[in-house]
Amino acid sequence: MQFLSDNAAAVHPAVWEALKAADAPDSPYDGDALSLALDERFSTVFERPCTALWVATGTAANCLALASMVPPHGGVVCHEEAHIEVDEGGAPGFYLHGAKLMLARGERAKLTPAAIRAVIDPIRDDVHQVQAHAISITQASEYGCSYRPSEIAEIAGLASDRGLRLHVDGARFANAVAYLGCAPGEAAGPADALSFGCIKNGAMNAEAIVFFDPALAEVARYRRKRAGHLQSKGRFLAAQLHAMLADDLWLANARHANGAAQEIAAACGERLMHPVEANELFVRCSASERETLRGRGFGFYDWGDGAARFVTAWNTREDDARSLAQAIADL
Structure with missing residues (x-):
C-alpha cells in the first residue's frame, strides 16, 4: 500500500x-x-x-x-x-x-x-x-x-x-x-x-x-x-x-487525492504536525511505530527524527486509505 x-x-x-x-x-x-x-x-x-x-x-x-x-x-x-x-x-x-x-x-x-x-x-x-x-x-x-x-x-x-x-x-x-x-x-x-x-x-x-x-x-x-x-x-x-x-481531470484527480488524505488525517489526531491542506500528511511516529506500519504493508518516507510523511495520489484506493487510517489509530 x-x-x-x-x-x-x-x-x-x-x-x-x-x-x-x-x-x-x-x-x-x-x-x-x-x-x-x-x-x-x-x-x-x-x-x-x-x-x-x-x-x-x-x-x-x-x-x-x-x-x-x-x-x-x-x-x-x-x-x-x-x-x-x-x-x-x-x-x-x-x-x-x-x-x-x-x-x-x-x-x-x-x-x-x-x-x-x-x-x-x-x-x-x-x-x-x-x-x-x-x-x-x-x-x-x-x-x-x-x-x-x-x-x-x-x-x-x-x-x-x-x-x-x-x-x-x-x-x-x-x-x-x-x-x-x-x-x-x-x-x-x-x-x-x-x-x-x-x-x-x-x-x-x-x-x-x-x-x-x-x-x-x-x-x-x-x-x-x-x-x-x-x-x-x-x-x-x-x-x-x-x-x-x-x-x-486535473481537479478531479486532486480532489480524490485530497479526500484520501483527509480520511487518513481524521485518524491522526494530535499526531499531525501540520494542517492537511493538500495531499501530504506529516505524522509523529516513533521508530518502532514506523516499523509497525511498514510491517502492516505501508510504504512511506521517514521525515526527520520522529515523523513520517504519507502522500496520497489520484489513484489511491479507498480501502488503502481506510487501512492506513485504522493502522495509525491502532498505534
Whole structure:
C-alpha cells in the first residue's frame, strides 16, 4: 500500500489515450497543433492571457521560469525548506548561472511579507551585495499547506512595491486549488510565472511553465532549448497537458487525492504536525511505530527524527486509505 510519493502513482488512462492519439505525423518541437493550442487552453483556465511552455520535469519548470526573470548576479527569495533549495540538487544555481537563493523562514514552509522583508531589508543598495530580483513561493507548500488568495496578494503587493518578480512553484498546485475551492487564477495570484505540476497528478512526463508576462516566455524559449528541454516530439508532452485539463481531470484527480488524505488525517489526531491542506500528511511516529506500519504493508518516507510523511495520489484506493487510517489509530 503505497504512500511514498504521488510521483510513484500510475499514469492516468486518459493520458495514455492522449499519447496514443498524438502518435501521428505533425510539426516537430513546439510547432505542432497541440503545442500551439496550449496558450489558449491555459488562458481559459486562468481567465487571463498567458503563454504555456511544456517541459519534462518540475525542476526544469521551476528553474527555467526563474532563469527568465533573475540575472546571474541576482537573487531569489524563497523559504529555507523550499523544493528549489532542498530537493533540486543545485539546479537553480546551474540554470540561473550562479544566482543566489536567499532563504527566509516561516511556519509550515510558507512565506509572509514580514519574513521576506527580514531577508531583503538589510541588503545595501550597492554592487557589493546580491540584490533580490524575485520571490518564489510553493503552492501547496513543502508541508502541504495552501496559501490563501489573500496571503498571495500580500506577497505580490510587496513584490510589486520592491520591483520583484513573483514565481509560484505549483508541483501540487491542483491539490491546493481543490482544497481552497477557488478559481485557479485566485490560487496563483498575480504571479509572473507558475510551474503547473501534472506529473504528480496523473501525467507521465509533462509539466507546464505558465507565463503571465509574454516577454518572460520569449526569454524562456531560448533557455529551454539551451538547457536541452526542447523535445523534438513535443506534441507528446502537449498531449498530456491537454488530457489533464480536459473536463477538469486535473481537479478531479486532486480532489480524490485530497479526500484520501483527509480520511487518513481524521485518524491522526494530535499526531499531525501540520494542517492537511493538500495531499501530504506529516505524522509523529516513533521508530518502532514506523516499523509497525511498514510491517502492516505501508510504504512511506521517514521525515526527520520522529515523523513520517504519507502522500496520497489520484489513484489511491479507498480501502488503502481506510487501512492506513485504522493502522495509525491502532498505534
